[in-house]
Amino acid sequence: MYGFLFGAFAIVFGIVITLGKWSFDYFKDPKGLRRYPNFAPFAGITNIPYMLLSHKNFRSHRLYELHSRGVPIIRTGPNSISVSDMRAIKDVYGHASKCTKDGSYVVQAGTHYHLADVVDKPEHARKRKVLSSAYAIKNLEDWEFKVADKIERLIAQFDKRCSTKEHEIAIDYRPWTNFFTIDAIADIGLTHRMNFLDNGSAKTTSMRPDGSLHEVDFRDCLYANSKATSVLSYSYDWFQRLTKISKIDPYFNKLWKLNEGWDGIPRYLAAERWKRYQAGEKLDDFFEALMHDRSGAEHNLEWGEIVAEITIMMNAGSTTTAISMANAMYQLIKHPECMAKVRAEVDEALDEDEAVAPYETVKHLPYLRACLDESLRLFPPISHGLTRTTPPEGSVVAGDFIAGDTTVAVSAFIAHRDPVVFPEPERFDPERWLGEEGKELGPYFIAFSAGARGCIGRNIAYLEQTVLLASMLHRYDFEFARPGFEPGRYEWQNLHLTELPVMIRRRERLSEKL
C-alpha cells in the first residue's frame, strides 16, 4: 500500500518538476524565441503539441495556413521554428550555410549512419564521395536498361488490366508506382529481382538479427517506420524512451513490430548481394561502387555502414519517386488540357509502336519536365520542413539572428506556395516552368532540398519518372475510376496520397495496329 502511494507520489512529483522546468525555461527565454508566435498553445514549452499535430494532421498544411497570415517565423517547439521567408532556403540549406542536420536525424540513426542521417560534415563529405560515383549520371545512363525492363513488366500487367467497351476494370495506380520504383532500385542498386511488378504485390523476405527469414510486406513495413518516426522523432531527448513507452499503445506497438520487418529487408538484401560478391560475380550496380572506386581501390566500409547505405537507398530510392509518379498522373488526369499537350509532345518524339520511351529521346521534352516539376511543386514527396540546427555561435536566417543550436526548418510544401514566386500557387500550371522565367524558379524549388545535403538520387528520380510517364501516356488513356476523385493525403516522413483508382484503356491509334 505504502509502496503504491510512494510510486504514485514519485510520478506526480516527476511530472510537476518537469513541467516546472519547461515553464521556467520558456519564461527565461535564453534564445529569444518567445518573440515568435507559437503554432499552438504550449508549443513554446513542450514538443507535445507538434507531435500531436504530426500524429493527427497534415502538419505542413497547418503551418502553411498560419504562415499565410503574414507570419514568416512560427515557433513549433521549445527549440524549433518554421520559416516561410524564401531567403531562409539559402541561409539554412545553401552550400555556404553553417547549419547542420539536427537531433532528429541522430535519434533515428541505427548502429551506423547512412548518407542521409550523418550529421558530421567531414564524415558526410567522405560518404558522399564514395557514393557519388554510384549515383553519377554516367552510371545512370548505363543502367537505363534496368528501368526499361521494369516498364516492360508494368506494361505486361497493365495490358491485362485494360478496360474495354464491354468490361470496365478499376485499378489503383498508386501501389503499381511503388512496385515499379522498388523493383527498379533493387535492380540498379543490387542486381536483385524483387518481382513486385510480376507478382502485383510487395511481399518479400526479411531477415531477423539471428539470420532467420520470414515473409513481410515491403510497403507496410516501410510505412510503419515512417508513421511512427514522423511523430516521435520530434522529441529528441525522449525519443528512445518514448519508443519503448509507445509500445504500450496497440497502434504504435503494431508499427514498431512492422518496423522490425523493415530493418530485416535491407539486412537480407545486403547478405544476398554479399554472397554474390564473395563468389566473385562482377555485377554492374551500386553495391559494386560501394565496395571499391573506379580504379579498384577498396573502400573497406564496415558491414553496418553497407547495410545502412542499402537501407536508405531502398527507402529514399523508392518511396519518393513512386509518390511523385502517382501525383503527376493524378494532376494530368485532372487537367485534360495539360494531358493533351504533354501527350502531343511525347507522341511527336516517339515512334508510334514504341512501348518503352528511350531516355535520350524524352529527357529534354520541356513540357513533360514542366509537368513533373509542377506536380513536385504542389505535392513535394518530402513536404515537411527538414530540420537543421544553427551553429553554436548562431546564424542569421531570413534577416533575423537565431541563437546557436536552434532547430530551423523550411517546408517545401510552404515555400512552393509563396504567391510572389509562384503566382496562383494552388493552380497546376506547368507553363510557369518554361522558358527563361521558368529557369529563374530553380532556387525556390526545394523538392530535392538544396546545397550539400540535396538529393543525391535526383538523376535516378528524373530518369524513372520521365521514362515511365512518357511510356504510359504514349500507350494508354487514363481516367479516374470515380469521377471527381480527390486523393486523401497523409504526411508522415513523406507526403503520401492514399490511392489513385483509374481505368486504363489502350489508345485506339495503337491498338488498331495490333
Ligand code: HEM
Ligand atoms: C522524386 C524523387 C525524390 C525526391 C523528391 C527526393 C527528395 C530528397 C530530399 C528532400 C532530400 C533531403 C533530405 C533531408 O535533408 O533529410 C533527399 C536526400 C537524399 N535522397 Fe532523395 N529524393 C528523391 C529520389 C531519390 C532517389 C531515387 C534516391 C536513391 C536512389 C534518393 C536518395 C537520397 C539520399 C541518399 C539522400 C541523402 C543525401 C545527402 O544527405 O547527401 N532520393 N532526397
